[in-house]
Amino acid sequence: MNLKILNKTDTELEMEIVGETHTLLNLLKTILLEDDAVEIATYDIKYLGISEPIMYVRTNGKDPVQAVRSAISTMIAICDEFKSVFTGSIDI
Numbered sequence: 001m002n003l004k005i006l007n008k009t010d011t012e013l014e015m016e017i018v019g020e021t022h023t024l025l026n027l028l029k030t031i032l033l034e035d036d037a038v039e040i041a042t043y044d045i046k047y048l049g050i051s052e053p054i055m056y057v058r059t060n061g062k063d064p065v066q067a068v069r070s071a072i073s074t075m076i077a078i079c080d081e082f083k084s085v086f087t088g089s090i091d092i
Contacts, residue, residue: 006054013057013064021045025053031071037062 002018017025025043032041043055057064 008064011059011061011064013055013068015055016052017043017055018052020053021048025055027075028055028068028071031074032057032067034074035059035062035067035070038067 001020004016004018005013006016007014022045025045029041029043032038037059038057039060040056040058043053045051045053057067059067
């Protein structure tokens with residue numbers, strides 16, 4: 001995965017996330033939208049399998065990079081919890 005910042009201001013961030021699809025981006029978008037400081041979080045993949053996804057985040061004053069970092073921390077916690085529950089409940 002590669003990340004390319006296309007545009008960044010104090011309240012907006014537009015980035016290309018090379019090699020990712022709806023799986024990661026939809027989760028990231030959902031968690032970002034749970035943040036009261038995030039006004040818009042969306043992404044677009046113009047041509048699935050051909051073009052790279054572009055994610056756009058706009059906040060009401062919070063640094064958008066910090067909003068994304070916070071959302072990623074939440075994603076990691078969710079995955080860690082799932083892994084714990086999953087590995088603890090399966091007898092092989």
